[in-house]
Amino acid sequence: MKKQHSPADAQDWHIEQFEVPPAQGKIRFHDFPLSAPVMRAIQELGFRYCSPIQAQSLPYSLAGHDVLGRAQTGTGKTAAFLISVIEDLLKNPIKGPRYAGEARALVLAPTRELVLQIAEDAKALTRFTDLHIHTLVGGMDYGKQRTQLQRELVDILVATPGRLIDFCDSNDVFLDQVEILVIDEADRMLDMGFIPQVRRIVRLTPRRENRQTLMFSATFSSDVLNLADQWMFEPARVEIEPTSVATETVEQHIYLASADEKDTMLFNLLQQTNVDSMMVFANRRDQCRKLHGALRSLGFKVGLLSGEIDQNKRVKTLDAFKNGQLKVLVATDVAGRGIHINDVSHVVNYTLPEEPEDYVHRIGRTGRAGSHGTSISFACEDDAFRLPAIEALLGRSIRCEQPPENLLKPIPAEQQLALQAQHAEDRRNSGRPHHSGGHNKRRSRR
Incomplete structure (x- = not known):
C-alpha cells in the first residue's frame, strides 16, 4: 500500500491529466460525476473503463438508490460499491460534532480475508482524501482494534458480523448514524449461518428509508431476495x-x-x-491441513489458509505468497474467497467443490487482469458426480481427460518415504484435537 496523501495533493491535480478516450461499448469513469480525489486515485490504480457491474450499478448508487447486485468475485464489484460510498461521504460532510466509534458507512463481509481486502481497496481509493478506514475482524487483538477506533473517527467500517457485534455490545461501535450499509456476498453469509447476526446488525442501523443499502450476492436465491425485501428500499436490480x-x-x-x-x-x-505459483483448494479444513503437511514433506514452500489458523499468521502467509516466498497456497473456499492476487499461474481443485459457484470462485484466482491461467481439477470416484452442476452453471461442458503420463510418474523414493511418514503422522493425530498455532444527522434520501 502506498503512503496516504493529503487532500491537498488532489487540488494540484486536474482531470486533463487523466486522458481516457471514449470507446464504443465501454463506459469510462469520466462519464460519472466523480470528485477529483476519487478520479486521481482511480488513475493511480490504473483503472480506465468500468467493468459491467460498475457500469450498471454506479448510475443508481451514485444517485442514492439502493442497489441489489448479482456479481461474482473478480468482476469489480468491490470498487463499484466503494466508489459510491466514498463519493457520498465526500459530498455530504458532517458539520456537527462527531464521536468515537460512530460509523458513517458500514461494509459487512463474511470472511476475515475479504474484510482485509476490501479495506485495502478502500485505502487505495481514499488515498487523496481525509477519510478514515477501520477494520474489525476476529482472531486479531481486540484491544488494538478498540484503540484505533478511539484514536480516529470512523468514516468507513469494514467488518465481519461476529466481531462487529462484540464491539457493539461493548459500546465501542455505534451504528445508529450509518448513512450507507453494504452487505457483500450475501449468499455466503447465508451459507455460513451469519444471517441472524446480520439481522441484529441491520436493526442497529437507521431505518431502510433513511440509509442507502447496497447488497451483492453471487446468486439470487429465494432467501437472498427475501432478505433484500426486508432490508432494502425500492432497490435497483443489477445482474451480471x-x-x-x-x-x-x-x-x-x-x-x-x-x-x-x-x-x-x-x-x-x-x-x-511453467508453474510459478499455485493455489490448491480442498473442501474441508482437515483435508487442507493434511495436504499442507504432505506438500511440506515433499520439500515445497507452502502456506495454509483456513479458518482454524490464527489471523495474524494468515495475513503473514498471504503476504509471503504474494511476494513469492511461498510457491503454493492451500486454502478452503471460505478462506480463499475474495483474495486478490494477480500472478497466480495455476489453480488446482484437489477435491471438486460441493457448491458449483465455488468452482467459479476458485478458478477466478488465476487468469486475472487479462493474463493467462490454468485450472486443473482432480475428479475421483468420490466427487465426480459434482461435475454436471458445475457444467450447468458454466453453460458448457468440460471434457474429462485421462491425466498425462508425466503427471503419473512415481515420486522419488526419498520423498515418497517422507510422504508416507507424514501420512502416518496424520493418522496418529486424527483422533486428537487440532490447535492452530455522535453526530445527530439523519438524511432522508426520498
Missing part, C-alpha cells in the same frame, strides 16, 4: 451473468484420477517449469 467471470483467460482441465493418485499428480505438476 456468471459467464462474465474471467474464465475465458483460464485453460481448464479435469483429470480423472483415483484418490491415491492425487498426491503424485500434484507433486509432478509442481515440478513443471
